[in-house]
Amino acid sequence: MTNPVITINGKPIAARIGETLIDAGLGGRILIPHDCCSGQCSTCRVTLVDGAVDDQGTAEGKTVLACQATVSGPASITFEDVPVPSRRTGIVKEIKELSPDILEVSVALGRPLDYLPGQYVSVRFSGFPARDYSPTAYMSGDLDPGVLVFHIRRYSDGVVSSRFGSRIRPGHKVRIRGPFGNAFLRPPQENGILVLVSAGTGWAPIWSLARAACIDHGKRDIVVIAGARDGANLYMSNALHWLRDHGVSDIITTCGQNQGSDDVNGRPFHYLPTLGIHDTVYVAGGPGVVTEVESRARAANVRCYTDPFLPSGETPGLFARLSGNIRLNGWTSAPDSYKPV
Ligand code: FES
Numbered sequence: 258m259t260n261p262v263i264t265i266n267g268k269p270i271a272a273r274i275g276e277t278l279i280d281a282g283l284g285g286r287i288l289i290p291h292d293c294c295s296g297q298c299s300t301c302r303v304t305l306v307d308g309a310v311d312d313q314g315t316a317e318g319k320t321v322l323a324c325q326a327t328v329s330g331p332a333s334i335t336f337e338d339v340p341v342p343s344r345r346t347g348i349v350k351e352i353k354e355l356s357p358d359i360l361e362v363s364v365a366l367g368r369p370l371d372y373l374p375g376q377y378v379s380v381r382f383s384g385f386p387a388r389d390y391s392p393t394a395y396m397s398g399d400l401d402p403g404v405l406v407f408h409i410r411r412y413s414d415g416v417v418s419s420r421f422g423s424r425i426r427p428g429h430k431v432r433i434r435g436p437f438g439n440a441f442l443r444p445p446q447e448n449g450i451l452v453l454v455s456a457g458t459g460w461a462p463i464w465s466l467a468r469a470a471c472i473d474h475g476k477r478d479i480v481v482i483a484g485a486r487d488g489a490n491l492y493m494s495n496a497l498h499w500l501r502d503h504g505v506s507d508i509i510t511t512c513g514q515n516q517g518s519d520d521v522n523g524r525p526f527h528y529l530p531t532l533g534i535h536d537t538v539y540v541a542g543g544p545g546v547v548t549e550v551e552s553r554a555r556a557a558n559v560r561c562y563t564d565p566f567l568p569s570g571e572t573p574g575l576f577a578r579l580s581g582n583i584r585l586n587g588w589t590s591a592p593d594s595y596k597p598v
Contacts, residue, residue: 456542
């Protein structure tokens with residue numbers, strides 16, 4: 258039996274029935290972007306243009322996960338042009354408190370790292386396990402290509418996050434690997450609205466996306482919904498000022514306990530606008546918010562992008578039992594932040 262031909266971004270490759278699309282690509286010296294290889298991170302999502310593959314239950318519209326889907330016959334797939342993951346070293350430049358629970362940690366790199374707004378990287382503070390965080394802009398709107406800025410929720414028993422200011426201080430060595438993720442900024446569709454929804458430190462990728470959309474997409478209509486568990490942790494007011502100054506007027510801040518502030522009570526998905534078919538939704542944060550927004554977007558047949566985040570506070574053993582398989586990177590111990598798994 259002759260090997261089926263898989264065409265990847267226009268290049269034909271002789272593949273083997275049953276191998277994953279990533280392996281088929283590697284056989285033809287094509288690197289399909291990937292990270293976890295366990296169906297968790299969505300970095301490897303590709304579009305099936307023609308033919309058929311065994312999607313292994315990962316199909317969303319015309320897309321499948323290339324680390325799970327296998328070759329079942331001739332097919333043509335494409336993936337989007339994204340920066341190739343690479344490694345960098347750096348040092349902690351500054352640690353700043355953004356709210357009672359959330360820190361801004363900036364890392365000065367030896368060499369800039371190319372990434373798209375909304376992507377994430379793996380960060381290993383020397384002597385600690387790696388964690389995944391989304392680089393973002395400073396709250397002022399400034400962006401320094403030689404510095405990665407992260408928002409990190411501080412947990413008193415977090416293996417990494419509890420050590421900022423004590424064992425992790427400015428000058429601490431850092432290793433970075435990435436970028437990864439599928440929730441990066443795409444060009445607008447017709448006159449569709451860009452709806453950006455965050456909960457907690459999910460604001461980091463959403464702020465990165467919002468800022469870039471304002472700068473790169475001109476007069477695009479943007480709705481921003483930012484949530485926090487309480488008013489004290491709605492830490493993004495400077496960034497929201499920047500967005501208002503750049504023409505974004507549809508901004509809602511929500512919190513579970515609004516304590517008499519101007520922020521509205523409830524959860525971010527309570528304030529989603531009516532979605533139209535040309536709109537695009539990005540959501541980042543805890544699984545409750547992400548799942549609800551995703552399902553409302555799916556019901557409206559609207560494009561929705563998110564890197565799957567899970568709340569920390571569980572051991573890998575528990576999550577492994579719950580999910581069957583997980584990316585261990587970032588899950589080797591106690592809680593730190595919401596992060597893609
Ligand atoms: S590499 Fe396929 S889902 Fe992460």
